[in-house]
Amino acid sequence: MRILVYSRTTGFRHDSIPAGVAALTALGRDHGFEVVATEDPAVLTPADLSGFAAVTFLSTSGTVSDDPAAHDALEGYVRGGGGFAGIHAASTTEYDWPFFGTLVGARFDTHPEVQPARILVEDRAHASTAHLPETWARTDEWYDFRTNPRGSVRVLLRADETSYTGGKMGADHPLAWCHDTLGGRSFYTALGHTDASFAEPAMLAHLLGGLRYVSGSR
Template sequence: MRIAVRARLLALILIALTTFAGLASPAEARRKGPGTVLIVTHTTGFRHASIEPAAAAIAAMAKEAGMLVETTDAPERFDRPLDNVRVIALVSTTTRRNQPETEWLTGARRTAFQSFMRRGGGVLAIHGAADSHYGWDWYGRMIGARFARHPKGTPTGTLRRSPTSHPAIDGLPTEFTLTDEWYWLADVDPTLKPLLTLSPTSIGEPDTGLQPIAWAHAFEGGRVFYTALGHPPEAWQDPVVLNHVRGGLLWAAGIAGKGRR
């Protein structure tokens, strides 16, 4: 009789331990498993020709890091759970500045995105992701700035890297040149510490001070990496751009960098 009682107690204890083990938070689940990089390519504004090569390059980076990949052009994806998503990659996901009806992160989708961030999710935001959702203040603060304008064409400009250490810039020279479409930004979070800056005079613009090009910041429990690089399709074959974005992805995923998960 006593043996039977002990057996039942042991069984109950094992069931309880199994149940509690299964109650890990989404953030804990991402830490324990590889997690998914959700690559979002939907646009209702200007459609960049670099979106497809950028998405392919980011997918390859994620797979190399041992993460799963899901690529979507459907805003309805945000109507479904994001529990297994580790990083949301916004690849030039534009809307139209003065047309709020073009915004596709609305209603419950906004709540889903905010919950993802507050659970410790990561965001990799590329180029035109700053040219998006002007009617949603939270989105602008999450990115860290908003697109204002860009000088004509894709001139070759001089970039300077921050003296700090970060996976997105480690290994880059103090000063180097790249050819891109250069964004001037508005509503820049004054607490941001740019990882890369552009010298305006290097592209024939007035000397208005170094322009921020890339940064990484903590936001509401999550991590956000933004780079304005990546406009030309050929940028996604440039080792400098690829290593820069790879470092940003790994940092957003909590795999690399200070305070990684």
């Protein structure tokens, strides 16, 4: 199994991208799949994408490619059954591309400062959350979204806004979700702002479960 990790940024660039690439590569090595990491939009072609079980957007931002054919290639890949995973700033990507908005599930709006908070594990019957306790305490950058994706996705995690300052979505604040409404499977997690995120065993298991889900291996 091969998974593409794409991390091109034309907007804000997260310092944690190298740590994320290294962590995903290590997960592949330890669990029997190959990770191909790139920021070259030339990979977004039907021929190249067909060689991957899933495409992961790791804290991408802005425009993934200036070539409309790249959009068509990714859409065709997903509609043809290809898997997609978005990590953290993937929701800050391609605001003007409606298909991508539906694929990732929600658009980033704003966030307060990085701080500790509690995550409520809403759905533990999923590969990305089965290992987690009902309440997961950790430090991250807690994204607010322009719209609440509930109703069009399966919500897996949500933020407990009473446990930190600056949240703007209220009691129902999804942080991770999945869906299969476009042909292939999609998984998104808002977690992963810091380098430390990619050294946390529970976070790594969360990502591994998401990759297994979208690749169809579980």
